[in-house]
Amino acid sequence: MPMSRGFGPMWWHGRFRGCGYRVTVPREAILDMLSKSDKHLSAEDIYMKVHTRYPAIGLTTIYRTLDILANMGLIFKFDFGDGRARYELVEGPKGKMHHHHLICTSCNRIIDYTDFIDDEVELLKRTEKGLLKKYNFKITNHLIQFYGLCEKCQKKGGD
Amino acid sequence: MPMSRGFGPMWWHGRFRGCGYRVTVPREAILDMLSKSDKHLSAEDIYMKVHTRYPAIGLTTIYRTLDILANMGLIFKFDFGDGRARYELVEGPKGKMHHHHLICTSCNRIIDYTDFIDDEVELLKRTEKGLLKKYNFKITNHLIQFYGLCEKCQKKGGD
DNA sequence: ATTGATAATGAAAATCGTTTTCAATAAGGA
DNA sequence: TCCTTATTGAAAACGATTTTCATTATCAAT
The missing domain is CATH 1.10.10.10 (Winged helix-like DNA-binding domain superfamily/Winged helix DNA-binding domain)
Known part of the structure; x- marks a missing residue:
């Protein structure tokens, strides 16, 4: 309840x-x-x-x-x-936005972003189709992550 | 020696x-x-x-x-x-090829692939530039992985 | 080559996220 | 309500990785 x-x-x-x-x-x-x-x-x-x-x-x-x-x-x-x-x-x-993560390798902060998803979806579609044909691998999921330094850690002089 | x-x-x-x-x-x-x-x-x-x-x-x-x-x-x-x-x-x-991984969620087999890297590089370049501008996040590395079922495990009836 | 400061090493113990075990409990069809 | 059995919680087990610490090896200065 x-x-x-x-x-x-x-x-x-x-x-x-x-x-x-x-x-x-x-x-x-x-x-x-x-x-x-x-x-x-x-x-x-x-x-x-x-x-x-x-x-x-x-x-x-x-x-x-x-x-x-x-x-x-x-x-x-x-x-x-x-x-x-x-x-x-x-x-x-309600439907949450499809998103990916920026991971700061210095402070471990995670930033969600939803930009460029359209371009990405297009690339993924092509890739998945190609990989299925070439390797006969049935893709069910994917992971895209970017690693780097967030604004604060860049100023601190990085990791 | x-x-x-x-x-x-x-x-x-x-x-x-x-x-x-x-x-x-x-x-x-x-x-x-x-x-x-x-x-x-x-x-x-x-x-x-x-x-x-x-x-x-x-x-x-x-x-x-x-x-x-x-x-x-x-x-x-x-x-x-x-x-x-x-x-x-x-x-x-000697220079090894830039590659990514297909991961079978059933048998954990890893398949390397080097296809579609050109398209991918283009997308990544655009994405990285955009993310730097929007979030001031300095990207140093990225990870792309596909999960799914390899040929054998598809025949076995999946996971 | 020899020396000396100290970075690197290996064995054992510690850590810590995650799983397993097992007896007790609760879900839900009859 | 009853009964089968999936689910639960506590404690123990697990397993990859890290830490501790006394010993050893690297290498810059001699």
């Missing part, structure tokens, strides 16, 4: 049942939290946020649930090179 | 000294091994290969050396999502 925010009647329930998964309090709590909160959260970030409202939910369940959600395609799992995985909702019913 | 392969008088010595690093047997052994052997090796892969010729070199030194080499820009460190980092030489004096 504290979960719903009125944008659809628990639209993910169907997905769960369809995959043979049960709908449980921890799963609802985690999905609800992800849909409301910041992006690129680590498992522990998520654990702490969920924990404030549901102290009974353990870190193990967070990991297990994130794994399921990633396999179902509801969330993305990222590695930004700092030793812990990061997660973000693929898109809510 | 068993290190040299005649393609340049230990060209990396200069880079080392320039960074204040000493040239040591383990470092030469590791670089030499990387220049001769397959790509996307894990730290343990490298350890075992180096170990056959230099049993005294420990795994700790492998990690430390790989870290230095990555910071110097001599090698790339990749994460393919299987829990261990992979490393490959950026390019030897």
